[in-house]
Amino acid sequence: MSANMFLITRTQGTILCCKCRILMAPNPANMCVTCLRSEVDITEGLRKNVTIVHCPECDSYLKPPRTWLKAQLESKELLTYCVKRLETDLKKVRLVNAEFIWTEPHSKRVKVKLKVQKEVLNGVILEQSYVVEYVQQDQMCESCTRFQANPDQWVASVQLRQRVLHRRTFFYLEQVLLKHDAAAHAIKIKQRDQGIDFFFGNKSHALKFVGFLGEVSPTDKSKRSERLVSHDTKNNTYNYKYTFSVEISPICREDLICLPPRVAVSLGNLGPLVICTKVTNNITLLDPFTLRQCFLDKDQYWRYPFKSLLSSRQLVEYDVFNVEIVSPEYNVDSFKYVIADVEVARVTDYGKLFYVRTHLGHILKPGDRALGYDLYGVNLNDDDVDKYRDFILPEVILMKKSYEEKPHRKRGKPRPWKLKSLNIELDESRGRSNVEKMNVEYEEFLRDLEENPELRFNLSLYHNEDYQPSEMASDGEGVPFVPLEELFADLELTEEEYEEDGMEE
């Protein structure tokens, strides 16, 4: 009588299982699950025993015919690998779940429990789990065999050189390589006089590395040489050793350069004396008197390469007595420069005063100490300078302000940050004095990083856990330091933490 639909409730009855007589709900086979399982075995045609090949040296498994897959025991990669090996079998059934059953690590057996579903009889889907046992056969993979035969075996090497007397560039490059993980494929890295050698197992790795170097530093076009190692006459295959020679331009930061006339003209008559302010894969040159900045592409540089006049080794300390600002503040490439006339004298020789023009008017105040190139006292041996006939060299070119005055600034001062280092083999043959020199240079490099935020841009600095701030709370204002935001917290995985996680599960 009501307008609503009358819905008949249908409760499902129970029937007896046709085999074992227990009450069950009817299903398409009308047999209870146990009887079905005893009747039909869906894992009938599937393999229960498979052999997998394992390399004990590098803990990797063979994916026929040639690839080796690195995987830990009971890892996700190993599970995927094991399931993939059964691919032909698993086409007949549907895989629902797969998991490892623990086996002794040295039993050379890996057990995987697979849960599969298949349609049987008249439409019943039966789910069954079964265990597949993988027998691990040990066989060394090709790269390990080659390595075992001759540990020094490399296929390609990159010889990176820079013809300067310091190793600042290589310290910086080391940090860049660490940040970008570019030397991950290098078998060996060896330090050499005026450079570093990288050894790779694969020519393509070496080529990629050379390309990477070209993007972070002003390298020339690399030269390549090959050496025949072996020749298979039946196959006509040849094994070579390749060597790439890469040279970085000798122009570094804070170098004073006298441009050869050709280059000066091509850059728009840039004053022949320029300072190099930044080196990436371009070289940035700044004329300190006109504040004009120029970029030299690495191709441009290597078309007509030139050397620097004076480098930062030859910086001399000056005391500033008077500063007269001549120009307003200029913004050059996000740096502010102010041209000023200053009265300076060398710290070692107060007798001679110099009145010079400098671009550091924004940071110099009377009483400051600055570092600069002493062109008055230096003996130049450069063809390019002689080519300029009407040119008068300034007596001093100031480069940067010095913070050297603090007496307790000692070598190895603890810093709140630290750097990681690459695994570089040292050149043993050079002797102890070299090591001392390297340490001094490294310390200067770290100080450089502190003072120049733009240098830190491409690197990762890590928080130093062991740092205690020094007792002298006031280190003097203006001393540059690395702000905390720029530091990465170093990732530490300790044993206890890992175990705790396991127990929580």
Added chain:
Amino acid sequence: MVIYAGLQFENSCEVGVFSKLTNAYCLVAIGGSENFYSAFESELADVIPVVKTSIAGTRIIGRLCAGNKNGLLVPHNTTDQELQHLRNSLPDQVVVQRIEEKLSALGNCIACNDHVALTHTDLDKETEEIIADVLGVEVFRQTIAGNILVGSYCALSNRGGLVHPHTSIEDLDELSTLLQVPLVAGTINRGSEVIAAGMTVNDWMAFCGSDTTATELSVIESVFKLREAQPTAIVEEMRKSLIDSYV
């Protein structure tokens, strides 16, 4: 033996397809070996006639014809010779009638015993009348577990019935009320749902296919009350009560 299990017609355990058993007669298909026929003959020959026949030239006679002790209905494509043969072999009180019906597999469409019949919902009105007339039954249009082929999914005798295993409890109650016999949902031939194709039954005998499990046999035995239902036993019981009342 009250239940003859383990029957096979040419290696098929679908007994109900190749035979038709009622209280008054039994029809058997013409098969390759005589084993099928001799099974029926050994059990029934002295009680009711066992007739070898074909219908419409086929051997699936159990599914093509429907009948009870009062009559037999055959489809329109039965040949005249077959019809004549049936009329000759069956007892005189059994009326053999050929009906013109679109649904010609009458065995699949009609499930009947001596009092009541369930039919396919789309059966013609005239056919329904003929059924009521010839078989002397009350006709109900029904479905079993949502299936319209009531004749295949239900095996019926005067004492009980076995239906499709997926029949719901409400449906079972409803059908049981209509048919006035106890019904049970079960399977035949190791879980097959097509009950009437797997077995054939009358008031005292049942013939089941070879795949039928012991569980299924016990269900059949209990629902059709076949335990001691020999024809002589029934008569004996009846005689006792008759004598009682007589005195």
